[in-house]
Amino acid sequence: MTDAERASRPGGRTARVRADVLAAVEIELAEHGYDGLTIDAVAARSGVHRTTVYRRWKTVAGLLVDLLEAGADDAWAPADTGSLEGDLIAINREVFAALTARPSVTQAVIAASFRTSEAAEALTNFWIDRYIRTETVVRRAITRGEIPPSTDPHQVVMTATAPLYHQLVLLRQPMRQPMAVHYAQVAAASARRAD
The missing domain is CATH 1.10.357.10 (Tetracycline Repressor, domain 2)
Known part of the structure; x- marks a missing residue:
């Protein structure tokens, strides 16, 4: 060849x-x-x-x-908009799109992971990887001086994204995209006030 x-x-x-x-x-x-x-x-x-x-x-x-x-194993990385709030909004828009697509591959994979221990472990590893990548936005904000150095990156990301999973996946209730943006704004504001 x-x-x-x-x-x-x-x-x-x-x-x-x-x-x-x-x-x-x-x-x-x-x-x-x-x-x-x-x-x-x-x-x-x-x-x-x-x-x-x-x-x-x-x-x-x-x-x-x-x-x-x-x-x-993919090359996904969170957007770098230049601000923590902008980055979290971009992340929440991606999460919202993935969870509200019809049919939703993301929701189907989450549901299927409850069926086998191997799939559950693989999904856990997937989420660990995604959160590590996503926490980059918080570390960038710390470097820019936007938020205190003691800010917990994982907590900020969870504060922004968890309400989407809770409402759309666990409760199976509708959500409009402006609420996804709102949760990102709340997480960014909370991080700015931390310390």
């Missing part, structure tokens, strides 16, 4: 197969939930032979775990 061929095939066939299968898992999970997620349906939607899917992932739980692990 030449260098040009390698450049045109980043990751090669294995990476393409994984990407196709995981994209199919997202769609199937969002449309049919965990109970409706089958290896045969994923194989059909992805265009990957079912034998390949069974060999690589073995079970529906294996598909879900790999989907969550792939999410932790």
Whole structure:
């Protein structure tokens, strides 16, 4: 294989197969939930032979775990708007969009994680990774002198985002995007007053 061929095939066939299968898992999970997620349906939607899917992932739980692990391997980073409030608003807008999309892959993955211990562990690891990345916005605000150095980054992020998950996922009540913005503003104001 030449260098040009390698450049045109980043990751090669294995990476393409994984990407196709995981994209199919997202769609199937969002449309049919965990109970409706089958290896045969994923194989059909992805265009990957079912034998390949069974060999690589073995079970529906294996598909879900790999989907969550792939999410932790992505390049996502929070926006840098230049202010803590702006950054938290951007984060909450992303969370709001993910939780209110129809069908919501995020809500489907959260629900499915309650079905197997492997998926629950993978989701926990995913959230740990996401919170570590998201806490960057608070550390930037500390560096800018916007908030006290003693501010707990995790607490600020939780204060901003937790109400969205509580209302949209746990209570299954509607929320308008201005409320998501409001919770971000409240968290930023609270961080500015801390100490």
